[in-house]
Amino acid sequence: MGQTVKVAIVGAGTAGLSALKVVQRHTDDFVLIDPGPLGTTCARIGCMPSKALIEAANEFHKRHFMPELGISNARQLRIESREVMKRVRLLRDRFVQSPVKAAKNLGERYISEHAVFEDARTLRVGETRIKAEKIILATGSKPIIPEAWQHFDERVLTSERLFELETLPESIAIVGLGGVGLELGLALSRLGVQVIGIEQGERLAGVADPDVSHWALESLSTEFPIYMGHQPELDRDAGQITIQVCGERVRVSAVLAAMGRRPGVLDMNFAATGLPVDPQGIPCFNPDTLQVADSGIFIAGDTSGGRAQMHESADEGRIAAYSALQGVELKPYQRRVPMSIVFTDPQIASFGARYDELDLSQTAIGSADFSFQNRALIMGVNRGVVKLYADRKSRKLLGGEMLVPKAEHFAFQLATCVHNGMTVDEIVHLPFYHPTMEEGLRSALYHLGEELGGVLPEHFLPYKTD
Numbered sequence: 464m465g466q467t468v469k470v471a472i473v474g475a476g477t478a479g480l481s482a483l484k485v486v487q488r489h490t491d492d493f494v495l496i497d498p499g500p501l502g503t504t505c506a507r508i509g510c511m512p513s514k515a516l517i518e519a520a521n522e523f524h525k526r527h528f529m530p531e532l533g534i535s536n537a538r539q540l541r542i543e544s545r546e547v548m549k550r551v552r553l554l555r556d557r558f559v560q561s562p563v564k565a566a567k568n569l570g571e572r573y574i575s576e577h578a579v580f581e582d583a584r585t586l587r588v589g590e591t592r593i594k595a596e597k598i599i600l601a602t603g604s605k606p607i608i609p610e611a612w613q614h615f616d617e618r619v620l621t622s623e624r625l626f627e628l629e630t631l632p633e634s635i636a637i638v639g640l641g642g643v644g645l646e647l648g649l650a651l652s653r654l655g656v657q658v659i660g661i662e663q664g665e666r667l668a669g670v671a672d673p674d675v676s677h678w679a680l681e682s683l684s685t686e687f688p689i690y691m692g693h694q695p696e697l698d699r700d701a702g703q704i705t706i707q708v709c710g711e712r713v714r715v716s717a718v719l720a721a722m723g724r725r726p727g728v729l730d731m732n733f734a735a736t737g738l739p740v741d742p743q744g745i746p747c748f749n750p751d752t753l754q755v756a757d758s759g760i761f762i763a764g765d766t767s768g769g770r771a772q773m774h775e776s777a778d779e780g781r782i783a784a785y786s787a788l789q790g791v792e793l794k795p796y797q798r799r800v801p802m803s804i805v806f807t808d809p810q811i812a813s814f815g816a817r818y819d820e821l822d823l824s825q826t827a828i829g830s831a832d833f834s835f836q837n838r839a840l841i842m843g844v845n846r847g848v849v850k851l852y853a854d855r856k857s858r859k860l861l862g863g864e865m866l867v868p869k870a871e872h873f874a875f876q877l878a879t880c881v882h883n884g885m886t887v888d889e890i891v892h893l894p895f896y897h898p899t900m901e902e903g904l905r906s907a908l909y910h911l912g913e914e915l916g917g918v919l920p921e922h923f924l925p926y927k928t929d
């Protein structure tokens with residue numbers, strides 16, 4: 464059996480579905496291919512269920528602050544993990560409805576199969592061969608589980624299985640403390656699971672700024688033991704798993720493998736296209752158009768090995784579709800200001816240029832310690848640091864990194880300033896209400912202004928110009 468189409472979209476996740484919306488406006492001659500389960504990584508096993516779990520954990524954790532507020536009996540509060548997991552799945556089921564519908568409503572144009580390449584224009588999709596003028600590759604990624612761990616069966620969990628648990632394990636080792644491992648480790652610990660965290664690298668959640676990295680380790684180590692620079696070995700022991708870390712043997716009832724994700728394109732026989740790949744096996748592509756070499760293939764979302772974030776995947780889906788629908792001369796697309804948020808408590812966030820991308824000889828750095836931030840003190844969340852970077856010559860804000868409460872809002876506010884090309888002086892001129900945590904941001908901006916030789920006074924209450 465064979466079929467010829469103008470556009471084949473491979474993958475019905477965030478990137479694939481946002482590509483679909485663009486393609487649908489231009490042509491009916493397309494197919495969407497995905498073996499399922501449908502619903503997107505974000506809604507089904509990623510962003511959304513993880514935040515639902517974190518919400519329960521953080522609310523329960525507030526009981527420790529209640530006696531200080533004069534609220535008694537708070538320590539009697541109990542967590543019902545069965546109910547927590549039920550709510551996580553209930554919300555998850557609601558969030559997946561719309562992406563599932565988007566694929567299923569396509570009727571015959573949705574094909575429920577795994578696709579592999581036969582050549583640069585042909586996909587083998589089950590028993591069918593599909594020839595496509597343009598192919599949009601949006602095949603996401605899968606959690607990595609080391610070969611040696613495969614025989615531990617259901618005791619080795621990934622984010623794909625965690626949210627299916629009826630109740631939570633008694634104890635768990637989180638192996639890999641990137642954003643995903645850290646968020647889930649902290650949530651599980653706050654929900655009463657005995658957690659240990661193990662990271663083979665030297666920094667938590669890929670934090671680049673040394674001060675933020677220091678704060679992250681200090682702050683999160685108070686919640687559960689963290690072993691940095693270790694690669695654990697697993698063994699079976701009387702129905703449990705033993706882990707060898709730092710010469711110690713630790714027994715846990717489960718392990719969460721959070722050591723990164725494998726791009727889906729690696730399992731698509733891409734070699735059959737004859738197109739170039741990088742040393743990791745990812746197709747070589749133009750980051751401005753997402754075109755793979757000079758072919759009719761466009762790559763979007765996690766499968767390209769880039770910024771593994773929901774909003775970036777959605778953008779890339781659109782860019783890939785716009786590029787696929789253009790003629791020979793492809794227009795380059797402007798990307799958004801980079802931003803990343805880890806939903807720990809305090810949250811970790813970065814926006815704009817990262818510390819390791821700066822030319823330190825041309826950069827001023829300002830900071831504010833949130834241990835003394837007044838509003839944070841009132842709310843009992845006075846921990847962390849904000850670091851901000853500005854260009855010495857133009858005085859423009861370049862980026863920053865932070866571990867503070869409300870970092871999810873700060874990152875957005877400051878990314879907006881970077882997007883608008885604002886100088887530190889202009890940002891300080893914006894209204895900061897009292898008492899808010901944004902005043903803590905302003906302290907970092909003032910410090911940054913001092914490092915630039917002083918905030919320019921003409922930005923305070925400037926004369927009316929009309």
Ligand SMILES: Cc1cc2nc3c(=O)[nH]c(=O)nc-3n(C[C@H](O)[C@H](O)[C@H](O)COP(=O)(O)OP(=O)(O)OC[C@H]3O[C@@H](n4cnc5c(N)ncnc54)[C@H](O)[C@@H]3O)c2cc1C
Nearest residue numbers: 474476477478504505509510578602603764765771772773
């Ligand atoms: C636990 C967790 C928490 C996260 N939290 C956040 C967060 O808070 N904020 C944030 O921005 N991001 C978060 N992310 C990342 C975010 O979920 C992803 O970046 C995003 O969902 C990737 O979208 P995608 O379209 O590239 O891939 P996906 O949504 O995974 O879609 C890929 C699709 O391709 C299909 N597919 C794969 N191979 C083939 C094939 N050969 N043929 C056909 N179909 C195929 C798959 O079945 C899948 O449906 C989180 C991720 C995880 C795991």
